[in-house]
Amino acid sequence: MMSLHPKIIDLTLDRVWRLLEALDHPERRLPPVIHIAGTNGKGSTLAMIRAGLEADGKRVHAYTSPHLARFHERIRLAGDLITEAHLTEVLDRCYEANGGASITYFEITTVAALLAFAETPADYTLLEVGLGGRLDATNVVDPVLSVITPVSIDHTQYLGDTLARIAGEKAGIIKRGVPVVVGPQDDEALEVIEATAARLGAPVIAQGQHWHVWQERGRLVFQDETGLLDLPLPALIGAHQIDNAGAALASLRALRVGTEACEAAMVNASWPARMQRLRQGPLVELAGGAELWLDGGHNPAAGQAIARVLETLTDKKLYLICGMLNTKDIAGFMRPLMGHAERLTAVSIPGEAATLSAEETAAAARTAGLSATTAPSVAEALSAIVTEDPAARVLICGSLYLAGQVLRENG
Numbered sequence: 001m002m003s004l005h006p007k008i009i010d011l012t013l014d015r016v017w018r019l020l021e022a023l024d025h026p027e028r029r030l031p032p033v034i035h036i037a038g039t040n041g042k043g044s045t046l047a048m049i050r051a052g053l054e055a056d057g058k059r060v061h062a063y064t065s066p067h068l069a070r071f072h073e074r075i076r077l078a079g080d081l082i083t084e085a086h087l088t089e090v091l092d093r094c095y096e097a098n099g100g101a102s103i104t105y106f107e108i109t110t111v112a113a114l115l116a117f118a119e120t121p122a123d124y125t126l127l128e129v130g131l132g133g134r135l136d137a138t139n140v141v142d143p144v145l146s147v148i149t150p151v152s153i154d155h156t157q158y159l160g161d162t163l164a165r166i167a168g169e170k171a172g173i174i175k176r177g178v179p180v181v182v183g184p185q186d187d188e189a190l191e192v193i194e195a196t197a198a199r200l201g202a203p204v205i206a207q208g209q210h211w212h213v214w215q216e217r218g219r220l221v222f223q224d225e226t227g228l229l230d231l232p233l234p235a236l237i238g239a240h241q242i243d244n245a246g247a248a249l250a251s252l253r254a255l256r257v258g259t260e261a262c263e264a265a266m267v268n269a270s271w272p273a274r275m276q277r278l279r280q281g282p283l284v285e286l287a288g289g290a291e292l293w294l295d296g297g298h299n300p301a302a303g304q305a306i307a308r309v310l311e312t313l314t315d316k317k318l319y320l321i322c323g324m325l326n327t328k329d330i331a332g333f334m335r336p337l338m339g340h341a342e343r344l345t346a347v348s349i350p351g352e353a354a355t356l357s358a359e360e361t362a363a364a365a366r367t368a369g370l371s372a373t374t375a376p377s378v379a380e381a382l383s384a385i386v387t388e389d390p391a392a393r394v395l396i397c398g399s400l401y402l403a404g405q406v407l408r409e410n411g
Contacts, residue, residue, distance in 0.1 A: 001091070001095065001105055001108055001109070002105055004098070004100075004101075004102065004103050004104075004105070004108065011131070011132060011135035011136070012135055013135055013137070013139065013140065015101070015102065015103045015104070015107055016103075016107050016110070016111060016137050016140055017140065018101070019094065019097060019098050019101075019103065019107070019108065019111050020111060020114070020140060022097040022098070022099075023093070023094070023097050023111065023115060026111075026114045026115045026117070026118035026119070027114050027118070027140045027141050028142075029118040029119075030061075030114065030117050030118055030125045030141060031061060031117070031121075031122040031123055031124055031125045032123070032124050032125065032143075032144040033124075033125045033126075033127055033141045033142070033143040033144060033145075034049060034124060034125070034126050034127070034143060034144065034145045034146075034147060034251060034255075035127050035129070035138065035139075035141060035143040035145070035146050035147070035173050036049075036126065036127065036128050036129060036146075036147040036148075036149065037129040037132075037133040037136075037146070037147070037148050037149070037170045037172075037173045038129075038147075038148050038149025038150055038151060038170060038183065039149070039150060039151050039152045039153075039166070039170075039299070039301060040149065040150055040152060040240070040297070040299070040301045040302055040305070041149035041150055041183065041240065041243065041244040041247070042128050042129065042149050043064055043128060043271055043274070044236050044241060044244045044269070044271050044274055045147060045149050045183070045244045045247045045248050045251075046062060046064060046126050046128050047236070047269040047270060047271040048234065048236070048244065048245055048248035048249075048265045048266070048269040049126060049147075049248045049251050049252060049265065050062055050076075050126055050269070051264055051265045051267075051268040051269040051270075052248065052249075052252045052257055052261045052262055052264055052265030053123070053124055053252070053255070053257065053261070054079060054264075054268075055260065055261045055263075055264030055265070055268060056257050056258065056260075056261035056264075058122075058123040058124055059078040059079060059121065059122040059123050059124075060076075060078070060079060060122060060123065060124050060125075060126060061076060061077055061078060061117045061120065061122045061124070061125040061126065062075075062076040062125075062126040062128075063075060063076075063110070063113045063117070063125075063126065063127050063128060063138070064076075064128045065106070065128065065130050066400055066401075066404075067404065068272055068273055068296070068400065068403055068404035068407050069404055069407045069408045071087070071109075072084070072087060074109070074113065075087065075112075075113045075116060077116055077117070077120045077122070078120055078121065078122045082116060086116060087112070087116075090112040090113075090115045090116045091108075091109070091112050093112075093115065094108050094111050094112045094115065095108070104137075106130050106131075106137055107137045110130070110137040110138055111137070114140075114141075124255075125141075127141060127143075129170075129173060131159075132159050132166075132169040132170065132172070133169050133170045133171065133172040133173040134168070134169045134170075134171075134172020134173070135169075135172070136172075136173075139172060139173055142175060142178075143173075143175060143178055144178065144255075145178065145179055145180075145181065145251060145254055145255065146173050146174050146175065146178055146179070146180040146181070146202070147180070147181045147182075147183075147247055147251055148170055148171065148173070148174075148180060148181070148182050148183065148185075148193060149183045149244065149247055150183050150184055150185060150243065150301065151163065151166055151167045151170050151185055151186070151189040151193075152166075152186075152299065152300065152301040153166065153299070153300065153301075153329070153332075162188075163186055163188045163189050164188050164189070164191075164192050166189070167185070167188070167189035167190075167192040167193055168192050168196070170189075170193070171192055171193045171196035171197070172196075174193075174196050174197050174200055174202050175200065175202065176200045176201055176202065177200070177201050177202060178202050179202065179203040179204075179205055179254055180193075180197055180202050180203070180204055180205065181205045181206075181247055181250045181251045181254060182194075182204060182205065182206040182207065182247075183207055183243055183244070183246065183247040184207045184208065184243050185206075190206070194206075205224075205250050205254060207243065207246055207247070207250075210224060210225065210250070211223065211224040211225075211246060211249075211250045211253075212224075212246075213242055213243065213245060213246030213249070214242070215233065215239075215242055218233065219231065219232065219233065220232065220233050220234065220242060220245060220266060222245075222246060222249045222250075222262075224250065224253055226253060229249065229259060229262055231249075231262060231263050231266050232263065232266050232267055233266065234266045234269065235266065235267055235268065235269055235270065236269055236270075236271055236274060236275075237274075237275040237276075237277075237309060238274070238275050238305055238306075238308065238309045239305075239308045239309070240305040240308065245265070245266060248265055248269075249262055249265065252265060272294075272403075272407065273294050273295060273296035273400060273403035273404075273407065274295060274296065274297070275293060275295050275306070275309050276293065276294045276295070277291070277292070277293055278292040278293065278294055278406075278410060281410035281411045282409065282410055282411055283378070283379065283382060283406065283409060283410040284410065286379060286382055286383060286386070287382060287386055287394065288386055288390060289386075289390050289391055290382075290385070290386045290389070290390060290391065290392040290393065290394055291316065291392070291393040291394065292382070292394050292396070293393065293394065293395045293396070294395075294396050294397075294403055294406055294407070295395060295396075295397045295403070296397075296399060296400035296402070296403035296404075297333075297397065298324060298325070298328050298333060298398055298399050298400065299328060299329060299332065299333060300329055300332035300333055300335075300336070302333065303332065303333040303334060303335065303336040303337055304336045306336070306337065306395070306397065307336035307337055307340060310337070310340040310341075310395075311340070313393065316391060316392060316393040317342045317389055317391075317392055317393065318340055318341045318342060318392075318393045318394075318395060319341060319342055319343055319344075319345065319385045319389070319392050319393070319394050319395075320337065320341045320343070320344040320345065320370075320394075320395050320396075320397060321344075321345050321347060321375075321378055321381045321382065321385075321394060321395070321396045321397070322334075322344050322345070322346055322347070322361055322365065322396075322397055322398040323346065323347045323348060323349040323355065323356070323358075323361060323378075323398050323399055323401075323402040324349075324355075324356050324361055324364075324398040324399050324402075325349070325352065325354045325355060325356065325399055325401065326354050326355070326356050326360075327354055328399075330356070330361065330364040330368075331364055331367055331368045333398065334364065334365050334368035334370060335368045335369070337368075337370065338368055338369040338370055339369075341370060341371075341395075342371070342389075343370070343371045343372065343373065344362070344365045344370045344371065344372045344373075345372070345373050345374065345375050345381040345384070345385065346358040346359070346360075346361035346362035346365060346372055346373070346374045346375070347361075347374070347375055347376070347377060347378055347381055347402075348361075349399055349401050349402045349405060350377075350405055351405075352399075352401050355401075358374035358375065358376075359374055361374075361398070362374050378396060378402075378405070378406055378409065379409070382394060
């Protein structure tokens with residue numbers, strides 16, 4: 001499948017529609033769809049919505065990308081990860097129906113997910129957009145609810161170089177008459193989203209207008225036109241998760257889910273490589289008495305979100321192990337981390353053609369004001385840090401691809 005089309009992203013829906021037609025349109029036979037776009041927070045918001053719906057007794061399909069440790073993570077059928085046999089079967093059918101025509105890896109695997117969803121009974125389908133929205137391979141559905149999490153500058157080579165243009169691509173998931181939950185946005189992005197919704201007669205449920213969320217006395221408070229919810233803080237760590245939780249709760253309220261399920265959305269959600277504390281495995285053993293954390297964020301907004309978490313973790317010296325792709329705003333990601341870390345150790349990402357070399361990442365870190373060195377691997381970087389400071393706090397960051405490698409290496 002990887003050889004069917006160059007790995008270069010080519011945003012169009014023509015190939016997807018052709019394959020869906022050859023498979024008798026599985027996208028028309030899905031359980032009710034919640035479609036989620038945005039630059040940051042899509043996956044976390046989806047995880048919280050899923051936790052809430054499942055606590056309400058609903059069977060939920062979920063489609064996310066990219067995967068971290070193995071491909072099966074992308075496709076969750078009625079609560080369970082797709083099995084090897086089932087994945088092979090739907091991929092074979094898509095491959096055969098495609099007839100050797102040009103198609104991207106993401107497109108054909110998205111169609112395989114839709115095929116599996118259409119043929120497995122469930123109450124809801126949660127679809128996370130891969131890139132953008134308007135021309136993303138997931139944008140072939142008629143949802144019951146759309147969700148747009150915060151929009152910021154990323155993937156400018158595909159989506160445009162201004163916030164307004166990027167927001168326009170994300171707003172492409174809005175459908176005529178279908179409500180859209182909108183997380184916190186810069187005014188420039190919100191204006192575009194609201195204009196698109198108005199043109200399509202889609203009711204807007206926006207933070208700051210129709211719902212509010214905040215942290216108070218170690219609790220999360222959510223308020224909308226229905227009333228007030230006083231809930232535990234999200235299990236997912238970081239101040240940015242308060243806004244993601246708000247979008248998830250606004251979505252659950254729109255789906256008429258009760259208070260107990262909303263509480264479960266906060267308590268039960270899990271989403272790996274988002275300020276995740278690693279607590280067991282070979283790398284944790286190598287760390288000894290040091291703390292080991294993992295985050296896959298890779299753009300300036302993610303750097304700011306990580307920095308806000310680090311402001312609350314000041315009891316130990318922090319060391320970064322960082323690997324990044326050459327398609328990212330490296331300095332933009334690193335600049336917010338300046339002042340929080342003793343040192344950054346740069347690594348390349350094994351098996352990724354687009355990885356920056358360790359030397360390039362270290363040079364970018366120095367430009368951003370961080371002290372930086374290099375190491376041949378994460379394990380060697382970690383070993384050097386804990387030899388120097390056995391009580392260190394170590395954060396591995398910079399890329400979801402690196403995060404996946406770390407999760408595999410850590411068992």
